[in-house]
Amino acid sequence: MSLPVPDPRDRLIVALDLPSLRAAEDIVSKLGDTVSFYKIGYELGFAGGLGFARELIGEGKKVFIDFKLHDIGNTVAKGVASVAHMGASFLTVHAYPQTMRAAMEGKGASPLRILAVTVLTSYDEADLAEAGYAQGVDATVRRRVEQAGEIGIDGIVCAPTDATMVREVLGPRRAIVTPGVRPAGSAAGDQKRIATPAVAIRAGADHLVVGRPIVASPDPAAAARAVQAEIAAAL
Numbered sequence: 137m138s139l140p141v142p143d144p145r146d147r148l149i150v151a152l153d154l155p156s157l158r159a160a161e162d163i164v165s166k167l168g169d170t171v172s173f174y175k176i177g178y179e180l181g182f183a184g185g186l187g188f189a190r191e192l193i194g195e196g197k198k199v200f201i202d203f204k205l206h207d208i209g210n211t212v213a214k215g216v217a218s219v220a221h222m223g224a225s226f227l228t229v230h231a232y233p234q235t236m237r238a239a240m241e242g243k244g245a246s247p248l249r250i251l252a253v254t255v256l257t258s259y260d261e262a263d264l265a266e267a268g269y270a271q272g273v274d275a276t277v278r279r280r281v282e283q284a285g286e287i288g289i290d291g292i293v294c295a296p297t298d299a300t301m302v303r304e305v306l307g308p309r310r311a312i313v314t315p316g317v318r319p320a321g322s323a324a325g326d327q328k329r330i331a332t333p334a335v336a337i338r339a340g341a342d343h344l345v346v347g348r349p350i351v352a353s354p355d356p357a358a359a360a361r362a363v364q365a366e367i368a369a370a371l
């Protein structure tokens with residue numbers, strides 16, 4: 137059995153990393169029907185964005201809550217249950233076995249999909265070593281994906297540069313979501329393990345998360361359409 141093929145528009149997830157509801161409403165209205173899937177993380181989430189997430193869901197948009205949960209199992213499971221009640225489509229947790237198990241238990245029979253974050257795209261070998269990990273990026277990602285697969289996780293968040301290996305280890309049935317996506321010529325910012333939309337799709341990503349190259353663009357809708365066109369051409 138393989139994954140249901142996402143609607144092509146749902147392959148692009150726009151990260152609403154914005155400081156206020158007003159800024160988020162402005163971008164969502166500029167993006168209009170072009171974008172169907174939004175990610176809400178720390179910045180907007182802690183600025184009233186969870187109510188906005190419910191509004192987006194009410195308007196038929198899909199919402200990815202990206203709070204990268206990691207806590208004791210009971211706290212994770214109950215937090216996940218609350219996100220499931222919101223009607224969100226995706227939620228991130230860090231790929232620690234206890235945390236992943238608790239999250240899968242907490243979502244119950246809801247359609248919420250739990251995504252496990254392997255090694256952040258802003259980390260390179262030196263960052264991982266500084267954080268006390270003896271293994272390098274590849275080995276850490278591989279081990280976490282193996283564990284996520286054993287636990288029966290719904291999907292993985294990884295760098296586009298890891299996606300080929302992740303697909304091999306994970307098999308065809310679970311989702312791969314890649315941030316760290318940069319259209320040719322756009323600034324990397326703090327991202328270290330990046331690739332273009334076409335490379336991410338060809339490596340096996342199901343969904344791409346793009347923030348600044350779209351939300352900080354003078355024409356966000358044109359920037360989103362350009363990413364979607366590159367995705368469509370690479371499929």
Ligand SMILES: O=C(O)c1cc(=O)[nH]c(=O)n1[C@@H]1O[C@H](COP(=O)(O)O)[C@@H](O)[C@H]1O
Nearest residue numbers: 151228255256257293315316345346347348
């Ligand atoms: O879980 C995530 O979405 C995530 C994981 C990761 O490893 N790297 C990463 O950049 N992200 C998120 O993806 C988005 C990328 O935003 P831009 O770098 O502006 O495109 C941000 O909202 C990050 O929080």
